[in-house]
Amino acid sequence: MKKTTLIFALVVLVIFVSNAQETTNGSKPKFEVKVITSVESIIPSGIGRSRIISANEKKDYKQYSSTQTKEENTRNKSKRKDIRVKDFEETKLLNFFNITGIRFQNIASNDAIISSKLTEMLEQGWDLSFVTSAVESDAGEGDNKGIFITRYIFKRIIE
Numbered sequence: 832m833k834k835t836t837l838i839f840a841l842v843v844l845v846i847f848v849s850n851a852q853e854t855t856n857g858s859k860p861k862f863e864v865k866v867i868t869s870v871e872s873i874i875p876s877g878i879g880r881s882r883i884i885s886a887n888e889k890k891d892y893k894q895y896s897s898t899q900t901k902e903e904n905t906r907n908k909s910k911r912k913d914i915r916v917k918d919f920e921e922t923k924l925l926n927f928f929n930i931t932g933i934r935f936q937n938i939a940s941n942d943a944i945i946s947s948k949l950t951e952m953l954e955q956g957w958d959l960s961f962v963t964s965a966v967e968s969d970a971g972e973g974d975n976k977g978i979f980i981t982r983y984i985f986k987r988i989i990e
Contacts, residue, residue, distance in 0.1 A: 860988040861988070861989045862986045862987065862988055862989060863986065863987060863989050864960075864984060864985065864986050865885075865952070865957060865984075865985045865986075865987075866886075866982055866983070866984050866985075867883060867884070867885045867948065867949075867952065867982070867983040868884045868885075868980065868981070868982050868983075869882070869883045869884075869924065869941075869945055869981045869983075870882055870883075870884065870978055870979075870980050871924055871927055871941060871978065871979045871980075871981075872926040872927065872928070872977075872978060872979075873926075873927045873928060873966070873968060873977040873978060873979055874926065874928060874976055874977060875928050875932075876928065876929070876930050878926075879926050879928075879976075879978070880926075881923070881924035881925060881927075881941065882921050882922060882923060882924055883920075883921070883922035883924060883944070883945065883948055884919060884920070884921055884922075885919060885920040885922075886918070886919045887918040887919055887920060888916045888917065888918040888919065890916065894909065894913075895909045895913075922944065924940075924941045924944060925937035925940050927979070949983060952983075952985055955987075956987050957985035957986070957987045958985060958986055958987060959983060959984075959985055960984050960985060960986045961982075961983075961984040962981065962982070962983055962984070963981070963982050963984070964979065964980060964982070965979075965980050966978070966979045966980070967980075
């Protein structure tokens, strides 16, 4: 009997969770997505720039897209100045390196600032869906350049 009750409860829970994303009128919810990017410099001597970037302006990718086919191969002729976002938030971060090398205090400071930004996003009703990061580090003799970039991808239901 206990197993039957447990199985029944699990089935009800699965049904509830799968239906929980439906809106009150029975349709699937619509979402909006927001990307927050942190760029942290890994240039020796601390001469790079590190920031959190968040666009305040919305863009419709369709305006800047074209579909290439065998019959139609016209490229999108959008101008860079039209694509460029001018309304964005820029939060200063510290560089990973200073003159003496890796500065762990800077990394901890950046973690605190990034955590603050992510916490604010969660408080505003955004759900963190994905995090992806990449690094372009020193490519050898004479390069001395690099960045560590992380993208935080949020979503929330549009009411």
